[in-house]
Amino acid sequence: MAVPPDLVDFGTSAVPNTVGFGSPLQMDSYRDFWTGVLSQPWNIGEIRNRVREVWAPIRQSYGQMSAVLTELTEGADLIVVNTTGFDVQAANIAEYRGIPLVVIHTIPGRPNGQLMPFLPAPVARAAMQTNDWMSRGGYARDAEKAQRASLGLPKAGGSWPQRVVKSGALEIQAYDAACFPGLAAEWEQWGDRRPVVGGLTMELPTPADDEILSWMAAGQAPIFFGFGSMPIESPADTLAMIAGACAQVGQRALVSTAGIDFSSVPEYEHVKVIGVVNFPAIFPACRAIVHHGGAGTTALGLRAGMPTLILSTDGLQALWGSQLKRLKVGTGRRFSQTTEATLAADLRTILDPAYLQAVRELSTKMAQPAESVALAADLVETFARSPRVPR
Helix, strand or coil, rough: CCCCHHHHHHHHHCCCCCEECCCCCCCHHHHHHHHHHHHCCCCCCHHHHHHHHHHHHHHHHHHHHHHHHHCEEEEEEEEEECCCCCCCHHHHHHHHHHCCCCEEECCCCCCCCCCCCCCCCHHHHHHHHHHHHHHHHHHCCHHHHHHHHHCCCCCCCCHHHHHHHHCEEEEEEECCHCCCCCHHHHHHHHHCCCCEEECCCCCCCCCCCHHHHHHHHHHCCCCEEEECCCCCCHHHHHHHHHHHHHHHHHCEEEEECCCCCCCCCCCCEEEEEECCCHHHHHHCCCCCCEEEECHHHHHHHCCCCCCEEEECHHHHHHHHHHHHHHHEEEEEEHHHCCHHHHHHHHHHHHHCHHHHHHHHHHHHHCHHHHHHHHHHHHHHHHHHHCCCCCC
């Protein structure tokens, strides 16, 4: 397994042969880029500067990443990659090795009419097709051309996403069909190429689980707050905002810091700050969930039957917020536009009993984690043996 250098220790805990490739995650630049895009989409010059900042380390490390993947795939049966912009890099190596490619999608990323419910379906499809077309001019284009040349592959044209599609890759959809009504019918033309398996989430216990569950049981069920890998500019201000909003709606708060430094923030009687915790263990004992909109956290919250507020940092997270609003199981707002007043208002929205009833009904239609993992593994193994793939 190959992961960013700062995730090697975590990866090794699951796959001993884990190596680092590329650059560390540039989350601050990523956050600033999306803040600019979503708040001032007309400021093309500034957006271009932000894009360059995000892509600069990727362009610089592209050759090293290709070399690592080329070495790791010698004798491999197939390559599994997620859609973080490197699926085309993996597709080139799969072509070079003559082995199958499996792509993991955590949201419906190929053109469809279901992902953007605020747009008419034909307009949504056209927008996604335009985005695919624009990817031909991506900031790693020259590096990708150099990769193909170094592998002895012919020049390739067209958009990166559609090249991956045309390669015959198995595109596993790692979310629940119940979250996107109508998508299965729209994608029937792809047959078994785009199977929907449900969220691929982990259920790893932590040493803090029992103590946290004890605190939760000793009082009113709290609202959970977590921000995943998204950087927070001011933990103290964020915690004060959470404490104030929860006081307004008469709720306790459980705040997971994960990788964020909350060591110097004030304490509040109705707020408990924790580190890493096992979400599947604590979510069912919560009153509601507030988080950044990552696909895994979203799936776990919905599986637990929890009304959800997504405070998004990037476009994909915002789309999850829109989808939950469409399903009437939650709502969403950009984190950069969130204040104590808006947070209190959004909490009142998702604490409405109608949201709890709707999300509990949705949870009964969702696959359980073990089922999703088993199905995905079966699909990958079957695809690796498929005669349709040249060996």
